[in-house]
Amino acid sequence: MISALLLAAALTTSSPNQCLLCHPDVRVLFDRSRHHAEEVTCTACHGGNAQAITVEGAHSGSFRGVPKRRDIPALCATCHSNVEKMRPYNLPTDQYALYQTSRHGQLLAKGDERVAVCIDCHGSHEILPPEDPRSSTYVRNIPATCGKCHGDAKLMAAYGLQGNPATEFAAGVHGTLLLEKGNLAAPDCTRCHGAHGATPPGVGDVDKICGQCHATTRTYFLQGPHKAAMDKAGLPECAACHDRHDNRPADVGMLDKVCLNCHGADSAQVKLSQQMKTSYSRASEEIDQAHALVQRAAAIPLYVEDYQARLEEARTALLESLPVMHSLNLASVESLTGRGRGIAREVESELNGKLQGRRWLKVGLLVFWFYLLITLALLLRFRRKAVAESSR
Amino acid sequence: MSSPLNAEPEIGMGRRSALGWLVKGFLSLWAIGAGAVGIAFLKAPEKEKRPAEGVIRCGSFSALGIGEARFIRHGAEPLYVIRVSETQVLALPAICTHLRCVLKWNQTRQTFDCPCHNGAFDKNGNVLSGPPTRPLAPYRAEIQADEVVIRT
Amino acid sequence: MSPDPDRPRSSVRGWLEERFNLTEMFSFLTSFGLFPTELDARRPLKEAIAEALSRPFPSYARWPRVLGILSMLLFLFLGVTGVMLALYYQPTAGDAYASVTTLVRDVSFGSFVHHVHGWAARLLILILLIRVWRFYFQGMYKGPREALWIVSTLLFLVAAAADFTGRLLPWDQHGYWQTIRGMEVLVALPVGGWVLTFFVGGASPDTLVLLRFYFLHVVVLPLLLLCLFYLNFSTVRRVGLSFSPGESRSGTGVFKVHLYNLVILALLVFGCLVTLATLLPSPYLAAADPFNTPAGVRPAWYLLASHAFLQSIPTLVPSWLRGLLLEAILACCVLLPFLDRSPGRAASQRRFALILGVAVLALWLVFTWMGYRMEVGR
Numbered sequence: 017m018i019s020a021l022l023l024a025a026a027l028t029t030s031s032p033n034q035c036l037l038c039h040p041d042v043r044v045l046f047d048r049s050r051h052h053a054e055e056v057t058c059t060a061c062h063g064g065n066a067q068a069i070t071v072e073g074a075h076s077g078s079f080r081g082v083p084k085r086r087d088i089p090a091l092c093a094t095c096h097s098n099v100e101k102m103r104p105y106n107l108p109t110d111q112y113a114l115y116q117t118s119r120h121g122q123l124l125a126k127g128d129e130r131v132a133v134c135i136d137c138h139g140s141h142e143i144l145p146p147e148d149p150r151s152s153t154y155v156r157n158i159p160a161t162c163g164k165c166h167g168d169a170k171l172m173a174a175y176g177l178q179g180n181p182a183t184e185f186a187a188g189v190h191g192t193l194l195l196e197k198g199n200l201a202a203p204d205c206t207r208c209h210g211a212h213g214a215t216p217p218g219v220g221d222v223d224k225i226c227g228q229c230h231a232t233t234r235t236y237f238l239q240g241p242h243k244a245a246m247d248k249a250g251l252p253e254c255a256a257c258h259d260r261h262d263n264r265p266a267d268v269g270m271l272d273k274v275c276l277n278c279h280g281a282d283s284a285q286v287k288l289s290q291q292m293k294t295s296y297s298r299a300s301e302e303i304d305q306a307h308a309l310v311q312r313a314a315a316i317p318l319y320v321e322d323y324q325a326r327l328e329e330a331r332t333a334l335l336e337s338l339p340v341m342h343s344l345n346l347a348s349v350e351s352l353t354g355r356g357r358g359i360a361r362e363v364e365s366e367l368n369g370k371l372q373g374r375r376w377l378k379v380g381l382l383v384f385w386f387y388l389l390i391t392l393a394l395l396l397r398f399r400r401k402a403v404a405e406s407s408r
Numbered sequence: 409m410s411s412p413l414n415a416e417p418e419i420g421m422g423r424r425s426a427l428g429w430l431v432k433g434f435l436s437l438w439a440i441g442a443g444a445v446g447i448a449f450l451k452a453p454e455k456e457k458r459p460a461e462g463v464i465r466c467g468s469f470s471a472l473g474i475g476e477a478r479f480i481r482h483g484a485e486p487l488y489v490i491r492v493s494e495t496q497v498l499a500l501p502a503i504c505t506h507l508r509c510v511l512k513w514n515q516t517r518q519t520f521d522c523p524c525h526n527g528a529f530d531k532n533g534n535v536l537s538g539p540p541t542r543p544l545a546p547y548r549a550e551i552q553a554d555e556v557v558i559r560t
Numbered sequence: 561m562s563p564d565p566d567r568p569r570s571s572v573r574g575w576l577e578e579r580f581n582l583t584e585m586f587s588f589l590t591s592f593g594l595f596p597t598e599l600d601a602r603r604p605l606k607e608a609i610a611e612a613l614s615r616p617f618p619s620y621a622r623w624p625r626v627l628g629i630l631s632m633l634l635f636l637f638l639g640v641t642g643v644m645l646a647l648y649y650q651p652t653a654g655d656a657y658a659s660v661t662t663l664v665r666d667v668s669f670g671s672f673v674h675h676v677h678g679w680a681a682r683l684l685i686l687i688l689l690i691r692v693w694r695f696y697f698q699g700m701y702k703g704p705r706e707a708l709w710i711v712s713t714l715l716f717l718v719a720a721a722a723d724f725t726g727r728l729l730p731w732d733q734h735g736y737w738q739t740i741r742g743m744e745v746l747v748a749l750p751v752g753g754w755v756l757t758f759f760v761g762g763a764s765p766d767t768l769v770l771l772r773f774y775f776l777h778v779v780v781l782p783l784l785l786l787c788l789f790y791l792n793f794s795t796v797r798r799v800g801l802s803f804s805p806g807e808s809r810s811g812t813g814v815f816k817v818h819l820y821n822l823v824i825l826a827l828l829v830f831g832c833l834v835t836l837a838t839l840l841p842s843p844y845l846a847a848a849d850p851f852n853t854p855a856g857v858r859p860a861w862y863l864l865a866s867h868a869f870l871q872s873i874p875t876l877v878p879s880w881l882r883g884l885l886l887e888a889i890l891a892c893c894v895l896l897p898f899l900d901r902s903p904g905r906a907a908s909q910r911r912f913a914l915i916l917g918v919a920v921l922a923l924w925l926v927f928t929w930m931g932y933r934m935e936v937g938r
Contacts, residue, residue, distance in 0.1 A: 201541050229525075317844040318665065381834070388830075394435070445668075449669045
């Protein structure tokens, strides 16, 4: 009876994947996937006979069943490393090669099956391309995908990894930009660690990775003494001061704290950091003062657009000084903060001149009243004369 | 009604008329002052300061070399005009779309570089690299009698 | 009138005298309160003025009777400064604020003229209001001064309307939102409210409403004020100056003396306006933003009482009835002479009116204070 129904169902459907008749739960997932859209059948991964409508028929021949975890990368690679098969889709074919160089791949080769294999990130049946926002490999979903394992403290403890990078990342600037504000220019895990070739960056390579976006800062960092010193000390360069995953917005306040991590409070280095900080803060205060003066002038109103533009330039100079600080070159920092301060001082003095000039208005008022009172006296005299004339 | 003044017209006359003229001069200052204020008031302010007719003047066209950019201060929204060929100019805002730093024109690369976070834009305003996500929105620049003029 | 050929005269004036009746032309001096009686149009101008100057003028014509001519003077200052402002102002929503900014920032004496205009307006309304209260408490609405009373109340109302329309013109945050609050009162009036709202082009300000407000402020309302001033001085001339009971009527003088008084008054008013404009300029505010209501914007001060009044009536009463009540009170104020039943002007004969007057004044002050304290935008 059931086989008759199945036969009837089989005859009425035109699906090449008869497997899904018996596995409807998989069908729900598979129908959404990219493989289904490209007409990749179940047999591509599981073997067997997709046309058969009996269990024995379907599970015959090259049937593999559920592939073993350690076989999965090679299994996916049978198509995804085949250049001719992937060329119509313009997909890369180096994923397997990269995977084998990654920590995941290396550990898998040693027999550790707890590490990530293809299906852990991409899913098994419901595979969607990374451009699809529903995909587990969509850039905004990647922290959650990686976090499935890397947020599991017990699992990570076995590898000596501490902390929860997923939550740390979400709390940091990059995480906020990517996950809350949807800024796709912000990095996800794969941008710094690689995707298929995922490896933590080496201690001396951190600046290369951060420098992909923060190129200016990297240039100055490389000019300074920190690069050589940190590499020798085994410190992870940028991450040593700016944290690895929960990067906070950097400001000059950091100079009070992070330098003390390595240097003594009385050391020349800490003195230098304080000098840089003072240089920046003084310039920043001066600019704020000038800005307040501009606001006052605008309320009169005076023509302030020019001053506002110059203060924008001053602020830009100040912002530029932050990457320059990484070179630890006080002179370069001071040339920029000095420029900002100079502009602010110019603006202030010019505006003060204009505001002082307005004091003359009050003097003018006094002169006016003086003149008016004399006129009044004259008029009263004429009036008295008129009164005298009229009383005759 | 004989006024004591009429009895001695000769003696008082000269001094009276001088005083009278002085008073007239003093009082006429009111009229002169009002006239001066009126004329100063009527003088139209310079063209740049008139209410936005929607035009920004950007200097001479022929003085700008091909591939050169000129920075125009325009209040809180400065801009660049770039001469791209013998006959064409482009005008773009000079403020980075990332965090509003003032861009610098890089003559060799023909790009706008942002000194703050390394953003870069090409001369059409498209983002080349760095954190900015939005391109620069170009202005409409025209050339009128060898002057580059922008209509907002 | 044939000119005397023996009398030496300036050729220009003589030439004009033979072709126009200059004296008749200068009769505006009488119409608008400067001269107390008509110039004799049969005489040449210089003679007519000399004659008028030597006419007797009671020397008791002093304070507080100055309020009428004072308001006329303020109106003149408003007119002159208003014309100067109109040479720069552009009445469209896009350009209004920019044109006012240019005027106040880049034009020489622009900010000075602007602030003189503002202070003169405030003083004008205040003086007209004080004048109305003075008429009330001195019984100067009883016959034959009914017309004076009606014209005076209308003067105050029209001046307030001119002030109201003027506030929108700079198109700044304060003026824009004050207009919206003020229009709430207008829209609530059942009789004529919808007509006025229709005439100004709608209840919420946009560029067309601005243009209509500008037209009202610059043409219609000043002309109306001129007519009302004309009627005011005309009735004063016809009915004569009033005296409070017991006031001395003695004393003589000639009008020439009083003219000096007027010139001195004008000078002092000018001095006050210049001082106020220099020492207490109104602040320069942000441009109007229809999507951003600033905190603490109240309707104009003379509307605070009506606002508070409308809001304080319980909501059981439908809004049209509340508006009708307000209009009824206004009508009673204007038509007071026909409602007042007291037999004479003396205080003893008008006890009820005086008590009522004090009560109304107190209530008005209380409502104004309430309106000031009310939360904005309930």
